[in-house]
Amino acid sequence: MTKKEESKMATAPVLDTSATESGEKLPWKVVQCPHEWDVTRPEIYVEDRWHPIFKEMREQAPINKVEGSGFGSFWNVTTLKAIQHVEALPDIYSSSFEHGGITLVDDEALDEPIPEDERIVMPMFIAMDRPKHTEERRVIAPAFTPGEMERMATDIRRRTGELLDSLPVGTAFDWVDKVSIELTTQMLALLFDFPWEDRRLLTEWSDWAGDVELFRTEETRKARLAKMFEMGAYFQRLWDERKNRGEAPDLISRMIHSPMKDMNQFEYMGNLILLIVGGNDTTRNSMSGYAYGLHSFQDEREKLEKNPELIPNAVSEVIRWQTPLAHMRRTALKDHDLFGAPIKAGDKIGMWYLSANRDETVFDNPDKLIVDRENARRHLSFGYGIHRCVGARLAELQIRVLLEEMAKRRLRPNVVAEPIRVAGCFVHGYRSMDVELTKY
Numbered sequence: 291m292t293k294k295e296e297s298k299m300a301t302a303p304v305l306d307t308s309a310t311e312s313g314e315k316l317p318w319k320v321v322q323c324p325h326e327w328d329v330t331r332p333e334i335y336v337e338d339r340w341h342p343i344f345k346e347m348r349e350q351a352p353i354n355k356v357e358g359s360g361f362g363s364f365w366n367v368t369t370l371k372a373i374q375h376v377e378a379l380p381d382i383y384s385s386s387f388e389h390g391g392i393t394l395v396d397d398e399a400l401d402e403p404i405p406e407d408e409r410i411v412m413p414m415f416i417a418m419d420r421p422k423h424t425e426e427r428r429v430i431a432p433a434f435t436p437g438e439m440e441r442m443a444t445d446i447r448r449r450t451g452e453l454l455d456s457l458p459v460g461t462a463f464d465w466v467d468k469v470s471i472e473l474t475t476q477m478l479a480l481l482f483d484f485p486w487e488d489r490r491l492l493t494e495w496s497d498w499a500g501d502v503e504l505f506r507t508e509e510t511r512k513a514r515l516a517k518m519f520e521m522g523a524y525f526q527r528l529w530d531e532r533k534n535r536g537e538a539p540d541l542i543s544r545m546i547h548s549p550m551k552d553m554n555q556f557e558y559m560g561n562l563i564l565l566i567v568g569g570n571d572t573t574r575n576s577m578s579g580y581a582y583g584l585h586s587f588q589d590e591r592e593k594l595e596k597n598p599e600l601i602p603n604a605v606s607e608v609i610r611w612q613t614p615l616a617h618m619r620r621t622a623l624k625d626h627d628l629f630g631a632p633i634k635a636g637d638k639i640g641m642w643y644l645s646a647n648r649d650e651t652v653f654d655n656p657d658k659l660i661v662d663r664e665n666a667r668r669h670l671s672f673g674y675g676i677h678r679c680v681g682a683r684l685a686e687l688q689i690r691v692l693l694e695e696m697a698k699r700r701l702r703p704n705v706v707a708e709p710i711r712v713a714g715c716f717v718h719g720y721r722s723m724d725v726e727l728t729k730y
Contacts, residue, residue: 315630316372319351323358329642329715330361330394332503335616336713341657344368344645353631360506362396364619364638365631368645370652370670372629376620376641377675380419383620383639385677387417387560390621393716394640395505402508410515412560416568416677426561427680429548433481433541434681442480446688449476450695457727462706465725469692470577471570477688478569483540484528495521496570499563502716521566522559529558541565567717572614572671573685575712575719577692579612581703582723583659591702594661595730598697604661605690610669611659616644616718618673643670644718702730 321327326343334340347354347368357363367373376383385392397404415426432438453472457463471493479489498517504510528542537547545551545561553561584591594604620639625632633639647669648656660666672679679685696703709723 316352316369317350318353318355318629318631320355320357323356325356327354327366328356328359329366329640330359330364332713332715335715335718336711338711340644341648344642344648348645348649353628355631355637360399360401361394362399362638364394364396364640365628365633366640366642367628368642368649370646370649370668373641373643373646373670374674376628376639377673377677379626380676382623382626384419384623385417385423385618385620386419387411387413389623390619390638391417392618393502394617394619394638395502396638397505400506402506404505404511411556412518412563413557414560414564416564417560420676423676426550429544429550430541430565431680433539433544434684436683438539439683439687442684443687443691445480446477447691447695449473450688450691451698454695454699454701459701459727459729462724462726465581465703465705465723466574466578466709466720467722469581470574470720473577473688473692474570474574477573477684478566481541481565481569482528483538483542488524491521491524492566493570495563496566500567500571500717501712501714503714518559518563521562522555525558525562526555568679568681569684571717571719572679572681573688575614575717576609576612576671576685576689578709578720578723579614580608580689580693581725582705582709582720583608583611584661585703585705585725587659590659590661594693595697595700595702597662598694600661601693601697602690603663603666604693605686606666606669607659607661607663608689609671609685610647610653610663610666613644613647613669613671613718615671616715617642618677643673646670700730702728704728 327347329340329343334343347366352369352372353365353367355363355365367376397409415423418426450473453469457468475489475493478484478492479486484492495517498504498514501514504514525542529546532543533546535543537543584594594600617640620641622633622635622637622639624635647653650656652668653663653665672682703725705723706726707724710721712719712721
């Protein structure tokens with residue numbers, strides 16, 4: 291590292307001289323890139339070395355501003371309480387696409403900035419503020435009620451059992467592809483009433499849609515956009531086929547028979563991206579996290595195998611430990627004192643769920659997956675407040691059924707090679723993971 295780079299790496303601490311409404315203050319800093327605290331760097335996730343970086347931030351400056359990253363300047367918010375505080379103030383901290391949306395990508399700060407006339411916005415209700423967020427979420431929410439979960443549970447269990455019975459015992463295979471992707475893609479196909487034979491398209495589109503790294507170059511942006519238009523054209527055909535039919539429980543029909551029927555093509559595409567990525571990546575990467583996590587902590591795996599009544603709690607713990615979406619963004623609409631940090635109107639806020647779920651003040655021994663952890667459900671993997679994941683119940687149901695059906699068959703996934711992880715700061719998951727099933 292050159293002297294110039296060392297100088298740029300130096301932190302610029304700022305004393306916490308102002309108080310929040312409650313009077314509580316947290317240490318905060320401003321740092322200049324290149325800097326370890328620029329946690330938008332994809333390599334720290336693909337190499338699985340993010341843990342000490344966030345730990346250092348939580349200890350030294352739980353709220354800190356990173357200036358000059360490849361995604362622009364932004365605040366890191368790294369502790370559970372501070373993130374909940376931001377999420378509880380949606381009129382101050384906006385999710386709206388009009389102010390930048392829900393990821394830290396900054397069109398103008400990229401090495402290859404996106405020209406203003408080439409910026410295509412695909413609005414989705416998670417990236418909207420009230421009242422429109424409330425109106426559109428209300429259309430989708432009935433698909434995920436407790437009653438709907440009860441209605442779907444039998445089918446989820448049947449499909450999960452059939453898949454597990456088809457897997458080889460004693461021969462290595464890719465758990466991500468054969469189990470995690472297949473189960474979640476089947477579920478998505480049922481939710482959309484999507485043509486069964488084409489269901490793997492949903493996985494392909496989800497991978498393209500959720501990869502924030504693709505925004506960094508013009509070439510990959512254009513490739514991503516082509517995939518999104520391919521998805522839009524396919525779903526437009528489904529919309530056209532169903533628009534004159536009666537009401538039905540699938541998500542497309544719910545949108546047709548609601549105020550969302552007047553969406554333009556870009557808003558339709560945006561909401562499809564939300565539902566596909568939300569329905570695919572969260573569940574898929576938690577299912578993979580189950581296999582990797584319990585292999586990593588074999589004392590906890592043995593505890594769960596001997597005490598299957600712990601499975602419901604273990605589901606929450608797996609979701610906490612994996613944290614399948616690393617961050618969500620908010621944009622400040624006005625100046626605000628956030629536990630002493632002077633947030634200015636227009637500032638970007640990165641709420642790092644990945645770090646909050648490792649917050650030592652909330653979770654004892656947080657880097658360990660503990661199947662009987664008493665407060666596992668305090669995790670922030672589904673967000674908090676008005677934007678809490680609408681499909682959380684379904685994700686928990688699918689993961690719980692997988693663990694129960696594995697226990698029923700006394701099957702154990704043993705990871706036989708280090709997995710290939712997603713290179714990116716948004717979706718936190720696995721590309722592939724070779725496992726071998728054994729009986730216990």
